[in-house]
Amino acid sequence: MKPRIVESVDEMSAIRRKMQGVIGFVPTMGFLHEGHLSLVREAKKKTDIVIVSIFVNPTQFGVNEDLSEYPRNIERDIKLLSNLEVDYLFLPTNEQMYPEDYKTWINVEEITQVLCGRSRPIHFKGVTTIVTKMMNIVVPDMMFMGEKDFQQLVVLKQMTKDLNYRTKVVGCPIVREKDGLALSSRNKYLTKVGRRNALCLQKSLLLAQKLFNEKIISSEKIISQISNLIGKSEGIVDYIEVINPQTLEHISQLTKGCRIALAVIIENTRLIDNIEIV
Amino acid sequence: MKPRIVESVDEMSAIRRKMQGVIGFVPTMGFLHEGHLSLVREAKKKTDIVIVSIFVNPTQFGVNEDLSEYPRNIERDIKLLSNLEVDYLFLPTNEQMYPEDYKTWINVEEITQVLCGRSRPIHFKGVTTIVTKMMNIVVPDMMFMGEKDFQQLVVLKQMTKDLNYRTKVVGCPIVREKDGLALSSRNKYLTKVGRRNALCLQKSLLLAQKLFNEKIISSEKIISQISNLIGKSEGIVDYIEVINPQTLEHISQLTKGCRIALAVIIENTRLIDNIEIV
Numbered sequence: 001m002k003p004r005i006v007e008s009v010d011e012m013s014a015i016r017r018k019m020q021g022v023i024g025f026v027p028t029m030g031f032l033h034e035g036h037l038s039l040v041r042e043a044k045k046k047t048d049i050v051i052v053s054i055f056v057n058p059t060q061f062g063v064n065e066d067l068s069e070y071p072r073n074i075e076r077d078i079k080l081l082s083n084l085e086v087d088y089l090f091l092p093t094n095e096q097m098y099p100e101d102y103k104t105w106i107n108v109e110e111i112t113q114v115l116c117g118r119s120r121p122i123h124f125k126g127v128t129t130i131v132t133k134m135m136n137i138v139v140p141d142m143m144f145m146g147e148k149d150f151q152q153l154v155v156l157k158q159m160t161k162d163l164n165y166r167t168k169v170v171g172c173p174i175v176r177e178k179d180g181l182a183l184s185s186r187n188k189y190l191t192k193v194g195r196r197n198a199l200c201l202q203k204s205l206l207l208a209q210k211l212f213n214e215k216i217i218s219s220e221k222i223i224s225q226i227s228n229l230i231g232k233s234e235g236i237v238d239y240i241e242v243i244n245p246q247t248l249e250h251i252s253q254l255t256k257g258c259r260i261a262l263a264v265i266i267e268n269t270r271l272i273d274n275i276e277i278v
Numbered sequence: 279m280k281p282r283i284v285e286s287v288d289e290m291s292a293i294r295r296k297m298q299g300v301i302g303f304v305p306t307m308g309f310l311h312e313g314h315l316s317l318v319r320e321a322k323k324k325t326d327i328v329i330v331s332i333f334v335n336p337t338q339f340g341v342n343e344d345l346s347e348y349p350r351n352i353e354r355d356i357k358l359l360s361n362l363e364v365d366y367l368f369l370p371t372n373e374q375m376y377p378e379d380y381k382t383w384i385n386v387e388e389i390t391q392v393l394c395g396r397s398r399p400i401h402f403k404g405v406t407t408i409v410t411k412m413m414n415i416v417v418p419d420m421m422f423m424g425e426k427d428f429q430q431l432v433v434l435k436q437m438t439k440d441l442n443y444r445t446k447v448v449g450c451p452i453v454r455e456k457d458g459l460a461l462s463s464r465n466k467y468l469t470k471v472g473r474r475n476a477l478c479l480q481k482s483l484l485l486a487q488k489l490f491n492e493k494i495i496s497s498e499k500i501i502s503q504i505s506n507l508i509g510k511s512e513g514i515v516d517y518i519e520v521i522n523p524q525t526l527e528h529i530s531q532l533t534k535g536c537r538i539a540l541a542v543i544i545e546n547t548r549l550i551d552n553i554e555i556v
Contacts (some may be wrong), residue, residue, distance in 0.1 A: 158382065162380055
């Protein structure tokens with residue numbers, strides 16, 4: 001069954017006020033893939049009513065980023081959500097979300113300035129602002145986010161806690177292609193060669209786990225080996241970091257439960273991935 | 279009847295989830311006076327359940343401001359609220375509102391940088407952040423604020439609109455002493471002489487209205503006359519501005535509906551007042 005499509009903020013807000021039961025929310029920028037769908041399935045499992053939003057949020061893109069080319073296919077998205085029996089699809093317009101006199105921004109300090117925040121300085125301010133707005137319209141009991149955008153997940157958990165939202169932010173595992181590439185709408189930008197080279201992201205994370213299993217725990221050594229591997233695949237490293245998964249602080253020796261996160265540019269496309277060391 | 283006193287954020291949030299009807303909210307920093315009580319009365323009139331908060335929000339005070347001396351009298355406050363039959367008094371602690379790892383701030387651009395924002399650069403960031411937190415805990419249908427803090431009212435209206443809160447922000451008229459001084463917890467700091475000199479704030483606003491009635495509409499001329507009057511009362515002008523009441527932008531000629539806002543330092547105490555020109 002097709003989800004009910006809601007394009008007006010006021011209508012979504014009014015519908016929400018009449019809802020009963022546990023509300024699940026999956027915010028997306030559309031061009032849905034199995035990663036998004038895994039979040040929807042989790043929401044269907046854990047909540048009574050599932051609302052998915054599709055909104056390509058302009059304020060989280062830097063001026064030199066890919067806002068205008070960001071892939072869109074709303075008809076296909078609706079079909080995919082219909083298959084999963086999503087209840088509501090919220091499709092607000094830019095003009096509604098950011099009217100001309102718009103002035104309010106959310107800023108999470110420190111943890112938005114590291115990792116992806118270094119090369120994308122305004123990105124998380126856009127993310128936290130749009131998610132706050134969405135949460136105030138949709139008022140979800142649970143919000144489902146992928147672990148691929150690990151920093152985003154940590155930032156939004158911090159924000160909802162700091163601002164006393166009742167919404168529980170649920171992180172869901174990374175979904176990968178059969179060959180290991182983490183699903184991303186941006187994979188579409190890659191040529192055949194780039195697509196093959198992009199496998200270096202997960203390969204290097206698996207290498208890190210292998211080295212850890214062999215008792216090599218120096219972050220420096222492991223990062224250096226990852227760097228080599230990525231270089232061989234013609235990837236340009238944006239960052240490779242071993243981090244504390246709560247604070248995102250750099251740690252110098254791997255331990256169980258730490259994360260390795262990386263961002264790599266393959267043919268002008270910036271891809272990210274991460275792994276929990278176990 | 280004494281209001282039910284709630285000191286825990288989680289408890290307030292849990293109580294709110296079970297409430298039915300229209301919820302009115304009056305956020306305060308305590309040391310209540312007739313200005314606050316007029317807000318409570320308006321809330322009692324317009325809503326089914328009234329929640330008042332008392333929290334001296336540290337993040338809206340600059341380092342050289344009066345956080346430590348800010349007057350407090352919780353026992354008296356409780357009595358006053360009992361007389362008005364307030365339903366809930368929310369009294370969270372600093373530690374709950376701003377735990378050690380706190381990182382999230384709300385920023386409303388432009389309109390927080392003018393008027394009081396110039397001499398109190400971090401003030402509104404603290405205000406918008408604490409009010410967002412309070413709104414997420416209390417989830418009010420209507421929130422009542424005094425027009426004495428006119429810029430605060432405009433900033434919070436902008437913020438709730440921008441962030442898609444359902445809460446209606448209701449501005450209530452300034453309450454004054456018999457001699458015209460606008461009520462403020464900070465009036466307490468004044469000596470007898472200062473108290474008398476402080477009358478220059480309202481006097482100068484009434485002078486502006488009188489000049490406007492006499493067809494003098496140049497903001498420059500009116501501000502200059504106000505300056506003289508304040509100087510004679512040993513007041514130090516922080517600002518005197520003729521503004522558009524929605525955008526807070528400076529306007530050069532008075533019109534009906536414009537506001538004149540001013541901040542004046544009387545004996546080290548910074549007092550504010552404003553008037554709508556009619």
